[in-house]
Amino acid sequence: MSLTQALLGLLAVEPASGYDLTKEFERDLGRYAWQAGHTSVYPELVRMAERGLVEVTQEGPRGRRTYSVTAEGREELRKWLLAPWGQGVVRNEQVLRMFLLEALEPEEAATALRGVVEYAERGANALRAHREHREVEPPEGRDVLGQLAAEYGLRQFQAMRDWALWALDHLNQRRKD
Structure with missing residues (x-):
């Protein structure tokens, strides 16, 4: 994926300025999917045009497009x-990081895996809290897509948590042998 596709997707939902698009990347989009700042967004918009x-x-005050x-x-x-x-x-x-865990001593790897469990639980809890503040049946448009993305994120965090718990168990079994 490239920044071009991210910007096209946002603009397909609704027209926006470079400033508005940059703000989108500072919210959930940048936190969970794709990061981009104004130094990337503005030049990319010019290339896309x-x-x-x-x-x-539309052109507005102070060169806003x-x-x-x-x-x-x-x-x-x-x-x-x-x-x-x-x-x-x-x-x-x-x-x-998962591929390279074997580079650590077993206790360090276990510490890293416990960190993955905590990270996944925090992420899932944050998404659940964010979702609770949304409407139960969101209107069509970006909110519907946001609900789909939030559900994907929740399931991804759950899978990450489950994997880390499995890996901890696997690591403990190897240490016993």
């Missing part, structure tokens, strides 16, 4: 969203 993926639909996704941009987003999963570059720091 040059490629015909977005267009400026509101961008909308074009038909060409929607088609690029559509192709990316419908492409088979598993394509693209994988960079997952958490999984890398």
